[in-house]
Amino acid sequence: MSTSSSRKALNIGNINPHLLKAQYAVRGELAQRSEVYRQQLATGGDELSFDTVISANIGNPQQLDQQPITFFRQVLSILEYPALLEKEGLFPEDVRERARVLLKEVGSVGAYSQSQGCLGIRRSVAEFIEARDGYPADPRDIFLTAGASSGVNTILNTICSHPATGVLIPIPQYPLYTATLALTNATPVPYFLDEATAWSTDAEQIRSEISKAKAAGTDLKCLVVINPGNPTGATLTESGIEAVIALAAEERLVIMADEVYQTNVYSGEFHSFKKVLRNMQKASPGVYDEVELVSFHSVSKGMVGECGHRGGYFELVGFDPEVQAQIYKLVSIFLCPPVIGQCLVGLMVNPPAPGSPSYELYQKEYNSIFEGLKLRSRALYDAFLRMEGVKCQDPLGAMYLFPTITIPTAAVEKAQEEGRRPDEFYCLRLLEATGICVIPGSGFGQREGEWHFRTTFLAPGVDWVGRLEKFHEGFMNEYR
Amino acid sequence: MSTSSSRKALNIGNINPHLLKAQYAVRGELAQRSEVYRQQLATGGDELSFDTVISANIGNPQQLDQQPITFFRQVLSILEYPALLEKEGLFPEDVRERARVLLKEVGSVGAYSQSQGCLGIRRSVAEFIEARDGYPADPRDIFLTAGASSGVNTILNTICSHPATGVLIPIPQYPLYTATLALTNATPVPYFLDEATAWSTDAEQIRSEISKAKAAGTDLKCLVVINPGNPTGATLTESGIEAVIALAAEERLVIMADEVYQTNVYSGEFHSFKKVLRNMQKASPGVYDEVELVSFHSVSKGMVGECGHRGGYFELVGFDPEVQAQIYKLVSIFLCPPVIGQCLVGLMVNPPAPGSPSYELYQKEYNSIFEGLKLRSRALYDAFLRMEGVKCQDPLGAMYLFPTITIPTAAVEKAQEEGRRPDEFYCLRLLEATGICVIPGSGFGQREGEWHFRTTFLAPGVDWVGRLEKFHEGFMNEYR
Ligand SMILES: Cc1ncc(COP(=O)(O)O)c(C=O)c1O
Ligand SMILES: Cc1ncc(COP(=O)(O)O)c(C=O)c1O
Numbered sequence: 001m002s003t004s005s006s007r008k009a010l011n012i013g014n015i016n017p018h019l020l021k022a023q024y025a026v027r028g029e030l031a032q033r034s035e036v037y038r039q040q041l042a043t044g045g046d047e048l049s050f051d052t053v054i055s056a057n058i059g060n061p062q063q064l065d066q067q068p069i070t071f072f073r074q075v076l077s078i079l080e081y082p083a084l085l086e087k088e089g090l091f092p093e094d095v096r097e098r099a100r101v102l103l104k105e106v107g108s109v110g111a112y113s114q115s116q117g118c119l120g121i122r123r124s125v126a127e128f129i130e131a132r133d134g135y136p137a138d139p140r141d142i143f144l145t146a147g148a149s150s151g152v153n154t155i156l157n158t159i160c161s162h163p164a165t166g167v168l169i170p171i172p173q174y175p176l177y178t179a180t181l182a183l184t185n186a187t188p189v190p191y192f193l194d195e196a197t198a199w200s201t202d203a204e205q206i207r208s209e210i211s212k213a214k215a216a217g218t219d220l221k222c223l224v225v226i227n228p229g230n231p232t233g234a235t236l237t238e239s240g241i242e243a244v245i246a247l248a249a250e251e252r253l254v255i256m257a258d259e260v261y262q263t264n265v266y267s268g269e270f271h272s273f274k275k276v277l278r279n280m281q282k283a284s285p286g287v288y289d290e291v292e293l294v295s296f297h298s299v300s301k302g303m304v305g306e307c308g309h310r311g312g313y314f315e316l317v318g319f320d321p322e323v324q325a326q327i328y329k330l331v332s333i334f335l336c337p338p339v340i341g342q343c344l345v346g347l348m349v350n351p352p353a354p355g356s357p358s359y360e361l362y363q364k365e366y367n368s369i370f371e372g373l374k375l376r377s378r379a380l381y382d383a384f385l386r387m388e389g390v391k392c393q394d395p396l397g398a399m400y401l402f403p404t405i406t407i408p409t410a411a412v413e414k415a416q417e418e419g420r421r422p423d424e425f426y427c428l429r430l431l432e433a434t435g436i437c438v439i440p441g442s443g444f445g446q447r448e449g450e451w452h453f454r455t456t457f458l459a460p461g462v463d464w465v466g467r468l469e470k471f472h473e474g475f476m477n478e479y480r
Numbered sequence: 481m482s483t484s485s486s487r488k489a490l491n492i493g494n495i496n497p498h499l500l501k502a503q504y505a506v507r508g509e510l511a512q513r514s515e516v517y518r519q520q521l522a523t524g525g526d527e528l529s530f531d532t533v534i535s536a537n538i539g540n541p542q543q544l545d546q547q548p549i550t551f552f553r554q555v556l557s558i559l560e561y562p563a564l565l566e567k568e569g570l571f572p573e574d575v576r577e578r579a580r581v582l583l584k585e586v587g588s589v590g591a592y593s594q595s596q597g598c599l600g601i602r603r604s605v606a607e608f609i610e611a612r613d614g615y616p617a618d619p620r621d622i623f624l625t626a627g628a629s630s631g632v633n634t635i636l637n638t639i640c641s642h643p644a645t646g647v648l649i650p651i652p653q654y655p656l657y658t659a660t661l662a663l664t665n666a667t668p669v670p671y672f673l674d675e676a677t678a679w680s681t682d683a684e685q686i687r688s689e690i691s692k693a694k695a696a697g698t699d700l701k702c703l704v705v706i707n708p709g710n711p712t713g714a715t716l717t718e719s720g721i722e723a724v725i726a727l728a729a730e731e732r733l734v735i736m737a738d739e740v741y742q743t744n745v746y747s748g749e750f751h752s753f754k755k756v757l758r759n760m761q762k763a764s765p766g767v768y769d770e771v772e773l774v775s776f777h778s779v780s781k782g783m784v785g786e787c788g789h790r791g792g793y794f795e796l797v798g799f800d801p802e803v804q805a806q807i808y809k810l811v812s813i814f815l816c817p818p819v820i821g822q823c824l825v826g827l828m829v830n831p832p833a834p835g836s837p838s839y840e841l842y843q844k845e846y847n848s849i850f851e852g853l854k855l856r857s858r859a860l861y862d863a864f865l866r867m868e869g870v871k872c873q874d875p876l877g878a879m880y881l882f883p884t885i886t887i888p889t890a891a892v893e894k895a896q897e898e899g900r901r902p903d904e905f906y907c908l909r910l911l912e913a914t915g916i917c918v919i920p921g922s923g924f925g926q927r928e929g930e931w932h933f934r935t936t937f938l939a940p941g942v943d944w945v946g947r948l949e950k951f952h953e954g955f956m957n958e959y960r
Binding site: 006007008009010011012014015016017019020022024026027028035058060061062063068073074076077078079080081084087090106107108109110111112113114115146147149150153157158159160161176179180183184221252253254290292300305306307308309310318319320322323326329330332333334335336337338339340341 | 486487488489490491492494495496497499500502504506507508515538540541542543548553554556557558559560561564567570586587588589590591592593594595626627629630633637638639640641656659660663664701732733734770772780785786787788789790798799800802803806809810812813814815816817818819820821
């Protein structure tokens with residue numbers, strides 16, 4: 001990009017160079033082009049060869065098929081307009097009662113809350129964690145956030161102190177991590193997940209990356225684990241988590257456990273890092289006492305799917321109180337997370353209890369979303385099995401599949417001519433031909449010489465899967 | 481702070497040093513202590529010498545007296561629970577219609593929107609700006625944000641490229657600016673507002689700071705103006721703005737115009753930087769074409785007062801398209817601003833029109849909030865006039881008064897003993913004695929040897945003003 005032509009004081013040659021370096025493919029060129037197509041379709045769009053854009057690029061359930069959970073939204077509507085409480089019979093009694101409790105806690109959803117989030121809601125989160133893990137949690141260690149993204153940003157901005165600060169991140173990864181590390185000007189230290197064993201996390205692999213990074217002078221501070229994984233869907237076993245924690249203890253690394261997909265598990269079981277850590281601390285007194293863990297959760301994923309509300313939290317475990325005070329100061333500069341989003345966190349962690357008027361509907365909606373995700377993941381997976389040169393791991397968790405594709409040499413050459421990576425070339429052709437937007441594997445990281453793409457399995461129906469299969473066949477025929 | 485005692489991998493000695501440096505008094509020690517008092521009062525609190533905490537430390541209208549505007553909240557309640565649309569007679573027809581339009585634009589408020597914010601809402605913002613200024617605005621140049629705070633953070637993170645990057649900020653200032661500059665490791669270049677002339681902004685004063693900063697090797701990039709001012713309430717005149725723009729053009733500085741208090745003007749008139757710039761461009765073709773301006777607005781202030789919803793926008797004027805694309809990438813990493821907050825921006829810029837069913841109530845609520853603010857500012861101002869050694873400028877705008885206080889030598893000495901600044905000492909004593917939380921002038925910046933505090937005039941009633949007067953008298957008697 002040439003800069004000499006700009007007559008502007010601020011130009012690409014003198015803005016923050018770390019921003020220039022950051023990459024975030026999930027909302028990059030392909031996503032932007034898909035938005036252009038969507039606009040074109042809305043205003044005619046006869047020149048396009050498809051009639052809908054399928055945004056399989058981003059885990060955004062309510063943009064597609066998923067309906068919000070009724071109980072949550074009924075409570076939120078009262079929080080916005082408390083006069084609805086006076087209308088008898090409009091809402092079930094437990095909805096009204098919950099709204100009253102939350103209103104008491106936040107006052108008005110239009111008021112700034114405490115910087116760390118409303119105390120009453122942090123108490124609910126602590127109770128949820130305790131019920132989930134069997135170990136207590138302290139509301140003072142919980143920070144409500146504007147989605148997990150903002151929590152990750154807060155923690156990385158606290159940890160990263162100089163360019164050699166190293167943060168271990170899984171590859172493939174959700175690119176929030178590399179992008180934020182680019183912005184904070186720290187060093188991402190990639191460790192590979194193993195596709196052959198269902199994208200498992202291997203502590204030995206991490207250990208060898210640690211040795212290499214140390215030899216290169218990196219000041220390793222932190223280890224990121226995404227569990228269940230994005231884009232892989234893999235869920236760590238209990239012993240896998242133990243191995244990671246033991247390694248972190250040995251190497252004195254802060255663990256960032258991104259657990260936003262904790263309820264999106266279709267095979268196996270979710271174990272929280274906090275629970276496994278507490279188990280280890282109990283089993284070996286003294287050995288793991290100093291481990292520092294921060295775990296993230298969000299209203300965006302799971303069966304909640306309320307991305308637009310920007311709600312989430314992180315829990316600090318074993319942090320130095322002085323550091324915790326600095327984290328408090330950092331979040332306070334931006335005043336507070338969105339209060340309606342905070343309330344939604346409160347609802348997510350404390351849904352209708354069995355026997356309450358809203359329980360049955362809640363269960364029904366929850367289960368039907370869960371079953372829908374499971375079914376669609378299967379349908380998509382089955383389609384991949386039928387496609388030439390495509391390999392895919394079993395759908396295990398999260399909202400994504402991340403198949404490997406074989407790209408014919410002729411297509412690789414054509415991509416090079418266009419100055420694109422082969423997987424990018426493939427995804428762009430797919431978008432142009434079908435309106436289906438997926439993200440090339442290079443946006444998440446992959447081994448040299450391998451090509452993948454990530455697709456969500458959120459889009460309803462099977463029609464689009466057919467479009468994808470047909471495109472793939474044509475692509476292979478053209479370039480084989 | 482000693483660090484040697486920490487057994488933690490992450491400790492005060494090795495976290496991000498720029499975070500350590502950042503200061504944000506609005507939510508600092510005093511605010512935190514006031515929260516502790518509030519908790520104590522909620523659970524008995526007999527040991528305290530007051531029975532309510534008055535949070536005059538922060539412009540948070542709905543935490544205090546201010547009721548939300550009915551039309552806004554009615555629409556938002558439907559957006560949260562669209563089934564309410566089916567209840568005939570529950571809401572006025574224009575509320576339902578507006579909810580339908582917004583739902584069409586955002587789909588579900590639980591879905592991530594475009595990174596820059598929903599296009600339909602950005603169009604409404606553009607129309608609002610056009611109506612306000614008499615010049616067109618382009619939705620592509622508008623970025624919806626999670627409050628103005630997050631917009632300021634985005635822009636400063638784009639501009640600040642190295643430690644010598646200089647940003648001119650008014651003193652006193654809203655400390656978001658110095659805090660964010662500390663975090664981005666850039667150089668704040670203070671220019672003083674002139675208390676004697678109602679806290680006016682003087683381009684000559686800025687010019688002389690520019691010369692000094694340049695001589696010191698600072699790479700000046702940007703000039704921040706807060707208009708109307710926080711904490712001063714001062715509103716710039718049209719010619720004052722012209723002088724600032726001319727200076728920015730001459731010195732090739734990006735102008736950041738923080739206009740979140742644009743409707744909080746109790747004397748004089750608000751002129752937007754955009755309007756004045758366009759006027760100048762029209763009057764002197766070619767001279768001001770390259771000026772780069774970003775202006776910020778928010779749902780938190782004005783008569784809207786919806787701080788907890790975290791909504792706002794910024795408009796880029798005259799920016800290099802390549803830079804604009806980088807700003808887009810930066811916001812996309814964090815996915816999108818809260819969608820309910822976006823909708824509230826849409827409502828703020830497009831309130832009920834004359835003749836519509838909700839118009840009358842809207843006008844009534846709006847005017848009553850405005851008159852209430854004006855009245856209370858007067859009452860507080862009059863009290864300051866009565867207080868020994870206190871001087872205060874006329875209340876002109878925003879939500880604050882920033883009186884000068886004379887602190888007796890004995891109190892200054894006592895403060896020194898406690899290792900505190902005299903104004904901090906004063907504010908702490910005030911809080912302990914009365915439960916009234918205000919912020920010392922040092923949190924905003926003030927001239928050497930002067931002492932101020934900032935108080936909002938949002939708290940209802942006059943009782944607390946009486947408490948303040950009585951405390952002040954006692955304080956002066958004790959230390960005189
Ligand atoms: C692994 C992971 N972490 C964090 C996020 C951020 O989600 P949010 O900020 O909406 O909570 C996502 C979103 O897709 C994700 O996949
Ligand atoms: C001058 C000024 N700018 C920006 C803000 C940030 O407000 P918000 O992030 O709530 O829009 C404030 C808040 O008090 C302010 O006073």
